Amino acid sequence: MGLDRMIRISVRYRYWVIAVYLLLGLAMLPGVLKIQQDNSPETFFVRDAVALKQYEDFEFRFGRDRSLRVVFEGAAIWTREGLAWMAGFEQNAHTLKGVVGAAGLYGHHGFRFEQWPPADPLAFRAEVIDDPLDQHAAWTNDDATFVTILIGLYRLSPADQQVALLEIEQLLKTVPGGIRTTMLGLPEVNRAMDHALLDIVIKFFPLLVILAMVLLVVCLRNLAQVFLPLALVSICLMIPLGMMGYLEVSINLVLIILVPLVFVITLATAVHVLMCFRQFQREGLETSVAVIETYGIKRWPVIWTGLTTGVGFGSFMISSVPPINSLGLWSVFSIAFMTLAILTLYPALLTGIRSEPQSYGFVRWARQRGEGFARRSVRYSKQVFIVFALSTLVLLTGTPMLHIESNLLTYFEDSHPLRANMDRVQENGIGVMAAELLVIRPETGQKNTPSARARFDSPAELNRLVVLGDAIRALDLVLGGISAGDQVHGVSRYRSADDYRSHAAVEEALEHMRQDPGKLQMLNYFLSADASQARLSLFVPMLGFNQLEPVFEQAALLARQHFPGAQVLMTGQYPLVLAAQKTLLKTMLVSLALTLLCIALIFRWVLGSSQLAARALVPNLWPVVFVLGIMGWFDVPLDSTTVMIAAAVLGLAVDDTLHSLGNFRRLIGERNAAQAAVATLKQTAPAHMLTSLILVAGFAAISMSAFLPVARFGQLTALAILAALLADLVLVPALLAASSTAVLEKLKP
Secondary structure, X not given: OOHHHHHXXXXXXXXXXXXXXXXXXXXXXXXXXXXXXXXXXXXXXXXXXXXXXXXXXXHHHHOOOEEEEEEEEOHHHHOHHHHHHHHHHHHHHHOOOOEEEEEOHHHHHHHHOOOOOOOOHHHHHHHHHHOHHHHHOOOEOOOOOEEEEEEEEOOOOHHHHHHHHHXXXXXXXXXOOOOEEEEEOHHHHHHHHHHHHHHHHHHHHHHHHHHHHHHHHHHHOOHHHHHHHHHHHHHHHHHHXXXXXXXXXXXXXXXXXXXXXXXXXXXXXXXXXHHHHHHHHHOOOOHXXXXXXXXXXXXXXXXXXXXXXXXXXXXHHHOOOHHHHHHHHHXXXXXXXXXXXXXHHXXXXXXXXXXXXXXXXXXXXXXXXXXXXXXXXXXXXXXXXXXXXXXXXXHHOXXXXXXXXXXXXXXXXXXXXXXXXXXXXXXXOOOOEEEEEEEEOOEOOOOOOOOOEOOOOOHXXXXXXXXXXXXXXXXXXXXXXXXXXXXXXXXXXXXXXXXOOOHHHXXXXXXXXXXXXXXXXXXXXXXXXXXXXXXXEEEEOOOOHXXXXXXXXXXXXXXXXXXXXXXXXXXXXXXXXXXXXXXXXXXXXXXXXXXXXXXXXHHHHHHOOHHHHHHHHHHHHHHHHHHHHHHHHOOOOEOOOHHHHHHXXXXXXXXXXXXXXXHXXXXXXXXXXXXXXXXXXXXXXXXXXXXXXXXXXXHHHHOOOOEHHHHHHHHHHHHHHHHHHHHXXXXXXXXHHOOOHHHHHHHOO
């Protein structure tokens, strides 16, 4: 079916077309309501088959590393009442649904006292300060101003994890006066990200809708013509979101960008079509004829812009980070559906407009400005080229200063409670993030037999684990660490104080732990069932991969030196999250290169001229250089969201250029290049300005997010759209007017 025929059918059977889309939207509504959010660390793991298999094996053998650290501070923590309450909290937390276990001072020291709490809390405090295990496990800091309890969580669904955290908070509400409590760790980071996502949905997206409506009302001054683009946008949002809900695709803080993205792109494209339609109406054409004439001009620009925008955002599918990959996939689907809807549903909607458009101030003003910009640009084209060339050189010098920010803590503002609390606790020597070092002994006998591997549960091997732990804890940025050896020594120290490292003392302590269910559980947390694998949990501050990766490498090297021939692995939630951050620069470069290549080929195919395709690329590359240069000069980092900025800006910037080229091709047969360039901008300037305002409003709305990567993406994209508008108003007319005669001949319809 030809495009012309499809559009005529949509106009003729408009009620049927509208009914079909309406029913489709209603069918998708239950799917929209089923959408869940998931910002858990696993969502962001790189799809590295080896690393994920190692992590899965680790979980199978040792249980989970999803830990929450509850921090207590205040004068009352070292009173009998405070110690009794914290012991009760430790025991009660262990019984909560979703909690694997809880470990703290009571679990380590409770067996030593006939009654808890100790009769002399201050003497006990001195003992805790001198106890290596309390320091290694970060149950307290050097001067005991903090006491912590480590709570392990099962791998829960996002909803169940929220319930578990709320139940822990409920227990904390009964804390005695004089004690302050703080919950820290990746589960709390997860929850802060969930809150930031809800803010986008509840606060910023409605704000975007209101801003868009105000802009349309002010500029169009026709409520019917404001309603129709918004109706189109609603359908174009409902379908992909409903599909995501039915397919159980969870929303995260990267994928949520899809919502304002589809909104502003659909609305901007609809405005381009609407402006052309209004012009034909103003010329006296009957509504259905005006629609057909509009699509005679706009059908291919709509397809081209859908294709180029889809390529820009679709390039994210090359990423190995699932949320970025998923955003690319769903962007392609959403933009493809949007293009179909604008070619079928929108003609049907426009056909219902019966009112005569009034001449209004915005169009006149925008046309006058557009014509003025174009005339000056054509007249002073050399100066325009020089200014843009020099600015490009200045901006390019900023790009080498681009850097990746992989510290999740800096993804929140300095004043954010999570960041403030985390900084304060880490500055006092307590590591909240954990990395898991695994030491796997080689097989020594027949496979699949208990004696096939050397065991770590002998006194000699447990002592070697302690020595390894001491060496690793001496590394910079390692704030603590605990192994099975540290656990056994922690018991042996109080049972055989004079010679607690001797094999006999260690063996006695080990046997005691095996008889105590609580201590046996902790022991099994650090040794595999056959004792052939040992786990050493390192506690580190929440920093980026460039700071922590060398620490992990040094820790692994020490493990290989202490256990020659053993396999050594570094795994855990936080190392895998950091590994995802390492791929960001590669994602940006590959996605930008792929987008640029595809758009260049599209331009070459559409324009039929390599020379004109190169010229058309220049004003679209300039906003990309502009935003990357600004990021470099102003120290704006690449992160999980801004890494997409280059390809996204290129995909968005192309849209206005394609609409300009469509008008230029129509006019070039009647005028020379300079005249056609001026006339083109005079006609397209209102749409360019209004769509740019809509895009800026859309991305500016999400720039207020408390999650800084999303906020930066919104700010930078809005800035890039303004740069693209400047290029459309100034650079594009100069480039079109400078086209050679041979090129212009190829452009004539």
